[in-house]
Amino acid sequence: MKLDISVKAGKAPSSDLNAAERLADLASADMRRVDALILDRMGSPVPLIPKLANYLVEAGGKRIRPLITLATARMLGYEGDAQLKLAAAVEFIHTATLLHDDVVDESDLRRGRKSANVVWGNAPSVLVGDFLFARAFMLMVDAESLPALHSLSRAASVIAEGEVRQLAAAGDVNVSEESYRAIIEAKTAALFAAAAEVSGIVSDCTPDEIAALDRYGREIGLAFQLVDDMLDYGGLSATLGKKTGDDFREGKVTLPVALAIARADDGERAFWTRVIADNEQTDTDFARALELIRKHGALEATLDAARTHAANACDALARFPDNVWKTALTNLAEFVVERAH
């Protein structure tokens, strides 16, 4: 099986790169070793397994989570190589949750391609997700750190809790900002937090330092999800495209909607009740939703929240020594917010 998951960013002049690409460039030697591990550990004598897993891995994405593990370990001056296995494990957990999410959400598209459940059906998506999840734990065992295993297994449990919480909240127009925050903290930020924390654990950091790494990951994860939720309404440019409107159609009350509902008049509230709670949507409703979200400044408010979390992430790094890795991690937090534009 041939798989091109090399870091292409490394070939462009670094001035043209965004912060995620610059970080990938900086970490490219480590990432190549992680990619080799990923390829090796997704192997199975059952052909459908690597085929399906590879379909997702090939689709790419920025690999932000394993990059955080690699970069924090380097920032800390860690000299072992356990972070490579942990980074691969983080990516496997993420990939497994994507596979299961698409089944749960009955999604048709993932990163602009048909989702695996559409190509192969729900059953293989569920089972290959389980396989990757199990293989993630085998990688963690190989990293030989029970505290790192604790961190990542707890994150996996919290992610599932967050997903169930989100499922239970779908269609509820009264979801508070606090519930929304609890959902995204669990379903997204917990894995970012663990991705950073495990580097501190294997680097024998102090509990305070480990807590700071957890905070960096958690805050960048919150910023990331807030911006993702904005982008589902077109971001600040508010351009409707193929990749917008999924949350709306699934009746997910993300922050832009929660804020628009909180600021709604009676007529607007009736609209939200019909489209979200009663799930009765017509072709023009998404445009109307976007109009109301913009009218109430809900995208700007969501972006403000994301900016705050990104700034918190940078603050959390203050205690660590200045080096190119810390700079790259700081820039990454800023980049996560820039995506909104």
Add this chain to the structure above:
Amino acid sequence: MKLDISVKAGKAPSSDLNAAERLADLASADMRRVDALILDRMGSPVPLIPKLANYLVEAGGKRIRPLITLATARMLGYEGDAQLKLAAAVEFIHTATLLHDDVVDESDLRRGRKSANVVWGNAPSVLVGDFLFARAFMLMVDAESLPALHSLSRAASVIAEGEVRQLAAAGDVNVSEESYRAIIEAKTAALFAAAAEVSGIVSDCTPDEIAALDRYGREIGLAFQLVDDMLDYGGLSATLGKKTGDDFREGKVTLPVALAIARADDGERAFWTRVIADNEQTDTDFARALELIRKHGALEATLDAARTHAANACDALARFPDNVWKTALTNLAEFVVERAH
């Protein structure tokens, strides 16, 4: 939340009990502690999670897998309590796979009750399965044995592989006895093997002893699945009931069918091709399938295979000291086969 999962068998005179119940009776003090752990670790602030998990745990079953962990640890004279956490982890992994299997197989019934995917839908079944899986790993981390974690995470990966292999084989009338054996060894026997092996690991057994425990679990698991596959065709009494015919309807070629196909004449082969490969089944086809299976002695042959594996399981215990636990584990292997009658 109140949950009655106490071992009721303890109240009956032991002469009326079958071997699984006698083992449960013998291990009841340990099992109560495992039950408390299970109840505690399935807890979550998200109400749907314990509700759904509890629905499966309440439905019961014999808890054979965690009983094997508890009994092997006692047989070995283990004096710690890590086996309690590992037994709970084994049951969580089993429960998670049941939840996912029902989604994969689109099952309506589980242990005579509506399956969780029918009551709550596929999405919560997938996610609560993930939650239990993650919690299983947290329990293993608490048991503080990396080799035990390796054993159980490898088993979880092998189970998923076996399930995918089974999925790929569905509808294939040419499935060989060897492929069938590979499927049940992965999807069923691997967890039984790990359930026994982890006791040896925490008891500091020699590699040979650990291999013997693995063999005990693997062989009893194979016998268990062979008998389960017979029971889907009514067992030796061949009584058709509510709990028969699932494998047939799903086009799964289990050993009774594989043997009947191997011994089929041209007309019979055409029948199997229509009902299994083409999946065109009428109301009378299951009775016809059963007739062919009986005609070729396929149930007896399946039972013979199960008997051989049960005897292998007993042999694997030979090297260990005689005590009541070893006797109970030996009787359990015999009981697994007796269920066929």
